[in-house]
Amino acid sequence: MVLIYTQNWDGKFKKLSYELVSYGVALAKQLSTEAVALSVGNVSQDELKTLGKYGAAKVVSVNDSKLDVFDNKIYSKLISQVAENFGAKVFVFAHNNEGKALAPRLAGKFKAAVVSGVSHLPKSVVPFIISKPVFTGKAYADIKINSEVKVLTLFQNSYGVHENSVQTTVEELNIEIATPSIKIIDKQRATGKVLLTDAEIVVSGGRGMKSPDNWAPLEQLAEVLGAATACSRPVSDEGWRPHAEHVGQTGKIIAPNVYFALGISGAIQHLGGVSNSKCIVAINSDKEAPIFEAADYGIIGDVHKILPELIEEVKKLRA
Amino acid sequence: MKILVCISHVPDTTTKIKFVGGNQFDKTGVQWIINPWDELALTRALELKESSAGKIDNVTVVNVGQAETEPTIRKALAIGADNAIRVNSLPKDAYGVAYQIAEAVKDKGFDLIFAGIESSDFNGVSIGGMLAELLDMQSVSAVSGVELDGDKFKIKRDIDGGYELLSVAAPLVAIVQKGIAIVPRIPNMRGIMTAKTKPLAAVEGVAVDCVSEIIAYEMPKPKPPVKLVQSAGELINLLHNEAKAI
Numbered sequence: 033m034v035l036i037y038t039q040n041w042d043g044k045f046k047k048l049s050y051e052l053v054s055y056g057v058a059l060a061k062q063l064s065t066e067a068v069a070l071s072v073g074n075v076s077q078d079e080l081k082t083l084g085k086y087g088a089a090k091v092v093s094v095n096d097s098k099l100d101v102f103d104n105k106i107y108s109k110l111i112s113q114v115a116e117n118f119g120a121k122v123f124v125f126a127h128n129n130e131g132k133a134l135a136p137r138l139a140g141k142f143k144a145a146v147v148s149g150v151s152h153l154p155k156s157v158v159p160f161i162i163s164k165p166v167f168t169g170k171a172y173a174d175i176k177i178n179s180e181v182k183v184l185t186l187f188q189n190s191y192g193v194h195e196n197s198v199q200t201t202v203e204e205l206n207i208e209i210a211t212p213s214i215k216i217i218d219k220q221r222a223t224g225k226v227l228l229t230d231a232e233i234v235v236s237g238g239r240g241m242k243s244p245d246n247w248a249p250l251e252q253l254a255e256v257l258g259a260a261t262a263c264s265r266p267v268s269d270e271g272w273r274p275h276a277e278h279v280g281q282t283g284k285i286i287a288p289n290v291y292f293a294l295g296i297s298g299a300i301q302h303l304g305g306v307s308n309s310k311c312i313v314a315i316n317s318d319k320e321a322p323i324f325e326a327a328d329y330g331i332i333g334d335v336h337k338i339l340p341e342l343i344e345e346v347k348k349l350r351a
Numbered sequence: 352m353k354i355l356v357c358i359s360h361v362p363d364t365t366t367k368i369k370f371v372g373g374n375q376f377d378k379t380g381v382q383w384i385i386n387p388w389d390e391l392a393l394t395r396a397l398e399l400k401e402s403s404a405g406k407i408d409n410v411t412v413v414n415v416g417q418a419e420t421e422p423t424i425r426k427a428l429a430i431g432a433d434n435a436i437r438v439n440s441l442p443k444d445a446y447g448v449a450y451q452i453a454e455a456v457k458d459k460g461f462d463l464i465f466a467g468i469e470s471s472d473f474n475g476v477s478i479g480g481m482l483a484e485l486l487d488m489q490s491v492s493a494v495s496g497v498e499l500d501g502d503k504f505k506i507k508r509d510i511d512g513g514y515e516l517l518s519v520a521a522p523l524v525a526i527v528q529k530g531i532a533i534v535p536r537i538p539n540m541r542g543i544m545t546a547k548t549k550p551l552a553a554v555e556g557v558a559v560d561c562v563s564e565i566i567a568y569e570m571p572k573p574k575p576p577v578k579l580v581q582s583a584g585e586l587i588n589l590l591h592n593e594a595k596a597i
């Protein structure tokens with residue numbers, strides 16, 4: 033059995049969970065077994081049923097106010113109990129903060145291999161062989177898993193969402209949850225903005241933007257495109273932009289449909305975070321900049337002059 | 352109190368990656384460094400110790416590796432760790448490494464264990480969480496700040512679009528990412544001199560089964576050359592009509 037760990041935000045699923053279900057269901061089919069989608073927290077029946085649109089025939093829901101605190105020990109224990117209950121042998125998590133926190137704990141519990149950041153189904157299931165990026169995207173490795181239990185984390189926006197409507201049964205599980213040993217003192221969360229990790233289009237600025245005062249047109253381009261904003265490491269190190277926007281090997285690793293690199297040279301450490309983007313657009317005044325080797329489309333020119341033109345063109349297109 | 356920092360020995364981030372025989376990483380000419388996250392974790396561990404008024408009295412680093420990793424471990428000592436443990440074993444998979452670390456440190460009474468979110472070689476994203484599980488300890492991942500707060504730790508954890516401030520009792524494993532420290536400490540002359548005499552204990556690894564193995568490597572497919580255009584209008588047109596991306 034394949035156990036899919038879904039995630040909800042204030043009771044709602046996002047594309048991320050539908051992608052996880054799409055993947056987990058296809059994986060179960062490849063393994064000739066069933067898939068079960070697990071939902072933790074307060075999610076309505078109607079919302080749980082939306083997972084059925086992507087092939088989840090069985091959804092298990094666990095809800096308890098003690099789960100409001102994301103306590104890794106409690107969550108991993110809960111997931112292992114559900115897994116034992118249903119005889120799960122393969123786990124699918126998202127390759128994001130929550131999945132990265134839980135997947136290795138489950139692997140530790142079951143003496144299993146964890147393969148993190150997969151984007152495709154296994155190349156073979158007997159033996160179980162699956163590809164993952166290594167050396168921060170500079171290469172791929174085929175991993176053969178020998179353990180009976182297997183834990184995978186799926187790269188967001190890589191496998192895609194695949195509709196496959198089925199009849200869904202929802203089962204509420206009552207599991208005793210311990211009191212969390214960690215306490216939340218404070219929580220800050222921006223709302224309303226497109227999250228970098230969710231975004232299908234990302235507009236990113238580097239040192240070529242010259243000054244934090246030049247970011248207004250970049251933000252405006254992001255707005256007209258419905259995109260999130262990002263930046264290179266020196267830009268966040270200088271305090272021009274918040275640290276949460278830094279992408280690259282030591283920042284966030286993203287794979288949007290389009291990545292706009294504006295005034296970014298394309299250092300290897302930067303590309304490590306964005307090279308999985310489906311389409312890279314570079315605007316740089318230096319025709320030798322390495323970003324042009326990674327880019328699909330490019331303009332050699334001054335970003336300050338081109339940005340306002342881009343905004344106008346997107347507005348025209350959207351009108 | 353005592354802090355342990357897990358350090359992974361990895362190729363410098365600018366290394367050109369090559370393979371020999373299809374499934375061996377070619378180590379010729381490679382410069383080795385402390386995994387960037389671990390360097391930042393070590394920096395933070397030392398800051399915590401120094402500002403704790405004696406409450407934290409030890410920072411140990413641990414590495415699972417063969418003798419070739421000793422220069423990397425010595426560098427950690429030069430940066431300021433008090434002592435080091437090297438578990439003499441060739442890392443084969445994440446479970447094995449986590450198991451070796453757990454065996455080496457389980458009765459040593461560490462209050463805080465730092466691990467990086469991932470190694471820049473195999474990008475496993477595994478050791479920290481596995482180690483916590485094997486030691487039956489609490490773990491907090493996506494950690495971008497740690498402070499000592501009485502007998503507890505105040506931890507900043509990144510979440511989508513923001514952060515949480517947590518209060519967590521020792522012992523715990525903190526799995527760190529960006530922000531934990533901004534600039535990694537570099538060894539000074541005195542550090543380099545004293546590192547030579549600091550204790551570096553090599554302990555033998557224990558037997559553990561391999562749960563996974565790398566059977567082949569592949570290089571990413573070469574990209575077609577960039578399509579250069581002259582104007583914003585042309586670019587948006589191509590993105591819309593050709594790439595169907597916007």
Ligand SMILES: Cc1cc2nc3c(=O)[nH]c(=O)nc-3n(C[C@H](O)[C@H](O)[C@H](O)COP(=O)(O)OP(=O)(O)OC[C@H]3O[C@@H](n4cnc5c(N)ncnc54)[C@H](O)[C@@H]3O)c2cc1C
Pocket residue numbers: 237238239240241263264265266267278279280281282283294295296297298299300301302305315316317318321333334335336364387
């Ligand atoms: C261990 C390690 C980890 C790292 N991790 C990361 C990481 O995660 N992310 C990251 O981004 N970096 C990372 N770096 C840093 C990386 O090596 C580069 O220094 C960095 O990415 C460069 O940022 P940049 O492209 O914004 O700046 P620069 O390299 O200074 O490039 C600026 C670019 O702007 C162009 N430009 C200038 N003026 C204009 C103009 N008017 N119009 C158009 N273009 C213009 C220039 O031609 C140039 O190509 C890391 C480095 C190390 C050593």
Ligand SMILES: Nc1ncnc2c1ncn2[C@@H]1O[C@H](COP(=O)(O)O)[C@@H](O)[C@H]1O
Pocket residue numbers: 356357358359360386388389413414415416442445448452465466467468469470471473474475476477478479
């Ligand atoms: N061989 C090793 N010895 C000690 N610590 C390690 C080793 N490999 C990885 N780690 C730690 O685990 C973190 C995550 O690595 P990984 O799970 O391999 O991506 C690293 O940042 C280190 O803190």
